[in-house]
Amino acid sequence: MVFKIHLLLLFVTCADTTEQVIWSEIKELNDVYTNLRVMHQREKTGCIECGTRAKMMNGESFSCHNADQKCLVHDTCHLKFNLQHETLITAVGWRHFCNKIYNITTDGSWIDIGPLLLGRFSIQFAVKASNDAYFGLSSGDTTALPGYWIVLEGFSMAKNCLRDGFTAGSTCFATHIAPYLTNTEYVRYWVQWDHGNVRVGIGKAFRSAQIMQHQFPAAYYISNVLLKSFKNKADWIIYL
Template sequence: MDVLLRQVLIIYLCKEVQVNFVHGTWKVIDSMSGVYTNSSVVSSHQDVTCIECAARTLMLDGEGYSCNRGDQMCMIYSTCHIKNRLTPGDWEPIAGWLHFCTKMKLTTEPEDTWLDLGIQLSRRKSIRFQVKVTYSAYILLSSGNNTDSPGYWVTLGGWGATKSCLRDGLVAWSQCYSEYIGRVLSGEQYRSFWVTWNEGHVRVGTGETVGNGTIMDHVFTNVYTVRHALIKTPFYTGDWVIYL
């Protein structure tokens, strides 16, 4: 009976991972030259499928995995990022490997310039993330990879952590088209957020489920094609987790 239950569990996990993969939960990068890791391998396995590798990653709470379909070798990492977050050469390319990242971690320092996450969002309509900062976390949904491009500016926990604001464009003290009064950030623990956009309709919410817990909502006259996300924490060091 125990053996049967384990088999059912493995099948269930693999099905769940496969569904998530189809819907874009996993970030697919074509070759090892497209990613880097600054952490050791959590676990490695031979003779497994990529789907089973993904299931093992979830079970081990890994943050990324690599799978070579040729020899069915699976490697699970505690950290997996897009390579342009560091200098080239941290992970040498090996032909045949596919890499899947569930999330990436990064830190923004006070007074630093805006940081482009390096994620191409043109085929997506939402982004989910966590941030730990005392107050003021910015995310810019931009049509380009710089602050000169038009886009939607989300301020979380501004005005001394008392108010959040949704703006059209990166213009200081411009109109808040939607705002939320209350504390949403913490310098002691991560807080979860999501942002969606669709033909100028931008929504911002708290929690891990996109669509639940909306705190700001507005349909903008100006409709921008969101291609990039840029982040900043102007007053305190901010720790981020971006879900891919």
């Protein structure tokens, strides 16, 4: 009997871990249900199975309800910045999960794509651009607030750079000279930050192919993603 209880506890723990590995929960949309862009609906389906089905169907996000185990698979990610107030139906028990955000294009000015980083210390993204693509880790929704600025092949050359804040002409605290960007294919990057220690690398695996690292004296509380491209447009995929 004791063995069965331990086995059950192990299953519950592993199931919860699996859920977080498969999908990243958008905390700002927790307990929010949306029926927009539904491509599949299923009854009596738990969140883990719902996420698996969404993966199999190439769904971009899903909404699930723990109590009655309803499952909705959506063909787009419904994030706070692209949902109108009237489209939200608050219902306790609903949770919304996203896999990635597609089709974010920048051209000339900083844009805030929302508070996606609350409680997190890492993120992955991909960018398609010829040069001068800027990725910002900000403590708020504007460049006037503190944060870390990752310059990818800026200065119209293959110079990658880490900056403190979003002021043009500020110091590069870490640099790496190498051409990675292309305007025909997406190049994938990873970023980690923890107590001011910012790392940047290439590829899908964290800590692999690191190209820049710096321990900043100021450890900002990072919440928002800011994006910008200079001279040429850039297309982004943000992996959640």
